[in-house]
Each structure stands twice: as C-alpha cells, then as structure tokens.
Amino acid sequence: MDKTNKWAEELLLLRQIIEPFPFEETIKWGSPVFTFNGKNVISFAGFKDHFALWFFNGSHLEDHASVLIATQGDKTKNLRQWKFTDRSQIEESVLKQYIQEAIDIEQKGLKIIPGKKEYLPIPALLQFALDQEPVLKKAFEKLSLAKQNEYNEFIHEAKQDKTKLARIEKIKPNILGGKSLHDQYKK
Structure with missing residues (x-):
C-alpha cells in the first residue's frame, strides 16, 4: 500500500x-x-x-x-x-x-470501446536482423499481425539504437518459439 x-x-x-x-x-x-x-x-x-x-x-x-x-x-x-x-x-x-x-x-456499465489498432511498420534494425537470419524471419512471418506489431512497438519505443539492438536480441527466443512479447508473464 x-x-x-x-x-x-x-x-x-x-x-x-x-x-x-x-x-x-x-x-x-x-x-x-x-x-x-x-x-x-x-x-x-x-x-x-x-x-x-x-x-x-x-x-x-x-x-x-x-x-x-x-x-x-x-x-x-x-x-x-x-x-x-x-x-x-x-x-x-x-x-x-x-x-x-x-x-x-x-x-x-460505461466502458471504453477500443478503436481499430494501427499496425506499425517493421523497424529498420529489426528488418535487418530478420534479413540476416532466415530462420528468424520465417518464424516472425508465421506470427499473427498482432504479435508482430507487439514486437514492432517494443523496438519503436526505444530511443537509442543500442537499446533497440539489445531488445532485438532479447526477443529472438520468443519469436523463434512462436510466442508473443509478453507470453512469459501469462499463466
């Protein structure tokens, strides 16, 4: 408290x-x-x-x-x-x-009705990583658009390239496993 x-x-x-x-x-x-x-x-x-x-x-x-x-x-x-x-x-x-x-x-019973989600383009550094690793690219393409967008947002939110690169390394195992960004926190 x-x-x-x-x-x-x-x-x-x-x-x-x-x-x-x-x-x-x-x-x-x-x-x-x-x-x-x-x-x-x-x-x-x-x-x-x-x-x-x-x-x-x-x-x-x-x-x-x-x-x-x-x-x-x-x-x-x-x-x-x-x-x-x-x-x-x-x-x-x-x-x-x-x-x-x-x-x-x-x-x-008032609630917010969410608007249609806008999907972000793949950030350049993530696209570069996908192009360098065909297995990663294939795994990323198999993800739903919503899951892909979670990753795109996660990378876009970082301000510095070094943070973006660190985040890319962090998300690779999830992408390869077909998981969303926050699957490890779900029960």
Whole structure:
C-alpha cells in the first residue's frame, strides 16, 4: 500500500473516506483495490514523492476539479490518477463526489470501446536482423499481425539504437518459439 512508509496517515485518511461507500476491498498488485459489482473501481498507494488515488474507469469522470491525469498520456485509455504530495490537498467533499461518480459509471456499465489498432511498420534494425537470419524471419512471418506489431512497438519505443539492438536480441527466443512479447508473464 505504501512502498515508502512515508504516507501512512494520508493513505489511512483516503481509506476512511472510501469506507462508507458500497465497495468490496481486495488486494491486487500489492495495493488495496475497491470493487463494485466485481469491477475494479478505485485504488490507492504511496510512492517516493507522492501518494495517489486512481480510478480504473476514470476517463468517464467529468473531472470538475481538473485533478485527474492519464499517467502515460495517450497510451492510457481509461485509468486516471489523482496525485497528492501533501495531506492538505485531500478535499474530502470533492473526493466523495468523484467516488460516487465512479460508482455511477460502473452502474451504467460505461466502458471504453477500443478503436481499430494501427499496425506499425517493421523497424529498420529489426528488418535487418530478420534479413540476416532466415530462420528468424520465417518464424516472425508465421506470427499473427498482432504479435508482430507487439514486437514492432517494443523496438519503436526505444530511443537509442543500442537499446533497440539489445531488445532485438532479447526477443529472438520468443519469436523463434512462436510466442508473443509478453507470453512469459501469462499463466
């Protein structure tokens, strides 16, 4: 819940504000997650420089106080976070409005409908590696377009060529095994 033991009082205050709402509390990813009708609604945790409350379906919140952020910009589709650096920033009445709105959103069943995914071209360094190793190229071509695109994105995201080359070496075994980028993390 608090990775630094710095925000214990603040997180206790958030918990006290949340407790009256009709949530079921679970632990996921090492933090308390408050669910409503089996759906993740909110969670909170403490970090080095801040503590935060996040709303899993937060993109639907009206955000009247302009406090919510998408932590990874355009990559974050639905999750919204409210960061705090001081206890005085917690406005209980405003927070309760946001929590109630989050519950209302779950009751309405609002969800993000993902748009059609754009596929990236094969990065030049990956294409070079594929051209140099016919077995790797054949294995890559056997992968679904979605799996190929996972690898393309992974390489495109690296800013430096040396990082791209290191990533290419890292993904070769998965490609040769016909696996997706994150198969090792799936059960």
